[in-house]
Amino acid sequence: MHPAPSVILFTALSGLGFGLLAFLGLGLPDVSGWVAFVFFFIAFSLAVGGLLASTFHLGNPKNAMKAFSQWKTSWLSREGCLAVASLILMGIYAIGVVFFDTKLVQVGWIAALSCIGTVFTTSMIYAQLATIPRWNHPLTSLYFLSLSVAGGALLAGQATAAGILLLIAGVVQLAAWIDGDKRFAQRGHTIETATGLGDIGKVRMFEPPHTGTNYLLHEMVYVVGRKHAQKLRIIAMILMVILPAALLLLFPAGHLLALIAVISHIAGLFASRWLFFAEAEHVVGLYYDKR
């Protein structure tokens, strides 16, 4: 799949933002006044910024309001609804904490739950697609959720919790890679099932339907850049998980250390998310004898 910067930014930033909001909703860290304002400002910027980034890849964004209507069947619609609900609930909680020094504990809990739910709906946009075997698995949801919670803990300054959660996210990431590598073959999609010609013999492309490129090839048969996938995986794992977890768990807490951990984590997260898209193979590639 084409790793469009808009979707990488959207999933990475909104995941971090909603993760941080969830921790703030639970009263971690226990802040109020201006300090709380700064925390909430960062969290809302990430979550809203991520959501706005997702509209950049729309062909026709003027209809965006209509995307709240089909929550009965569409995970994308559910995500939109839940994201707005989370932001409103958390907004109410934030106003209490920042301006009135009052904690609406129940509202905070519900809002935190709703934030995690939003990340889950984001993950389901990808995990629901049977056409992309690498994504079509519960590990996709675990990957999004574990990283969102770990990133949220990191930004919320919960050093020990963040270190442990990062390690858990690293294990999930590793499992998603190893299991995902095998899934296309496991599902049994081949050029023979795609064309139905397998009964006759071995099928291969003789002539493509068009000499140039098209939307399908550009969007779903993205084969550029997989060459360095293994190296990128190592880089992603070190920056996203190992370095920040080591800094958080092995050294005494400090602002500079936390800043390095955050920068490293976000850089690694972008690399991981780039791979999430670039390595995902869509079955339509079979009609072009490409994956």
Add this chain to the structure above:
Amino acid sequence: MTQLPAQTTRKLGLVIDLDTCVGCHACVISCKGWNTENYGAPLSDQDAYGANPSGTFLNRVHSFEVKPEASPAQTIHFPKSCLHCEDAPCVTVCPTGASYKRTEDGIVLVNEKDCIGCGLCAWSCPYGARELDQTAGVMKKCTLCVDRIYNENLPEVDREPACVRTCPANARHFGDFADPDSNVSKLTRERGGMDLMPELGTNPVNKYLPPRPKDTMEEIDILAPLLAPVATETTGFLGWLDKALEKL
């Protein structure tokens, strides 16, 4: 809107005969022509006369080579457009309700006024039947020429999809699969019409007729005895060479 109908009154669709398709791409062109001038946004082209032309098409013809174990390879031309699936994943993923399947005839359509161009329906389609138009920013797909098949301004003979009307090899057939006596139901039964990527459970309405098995040439034996080789074994210098090389 994006909930699939439990059942449709009719099941309109195509039968595509892989045995007779000659790969002329006439269906591709007639589809592009009709659907650029009629229903919805035109099918745009980008850099049409430049170095890297590309454009939106609702129907494309792939060509495959199939190599049986013991006989020569066969070329099979393979037209591909929307299969108007009964369990269309492209409909249920749509966040705005722009994508829908009609209860009356099962045609899968996009209401372009509601489409946000997110592309998720194209991602969910295993067959690459949907293309986001790069100029209009809305999703385009085969409409089964919904503006022809019910169009009383057209002569009756023209009230079928443009691709079917134009096919010079008669490789494309249009009809109602819900009616067991329709031309398409009969063809599917008689020729073993098949689904593409059945393992994904999309239940396509359109069916593909596999190429008929090739017959094998029987040896005609009347003249064969007369044409038997005169020398069964090589003699002379060649015979010596043969034996010498054999020994090496």
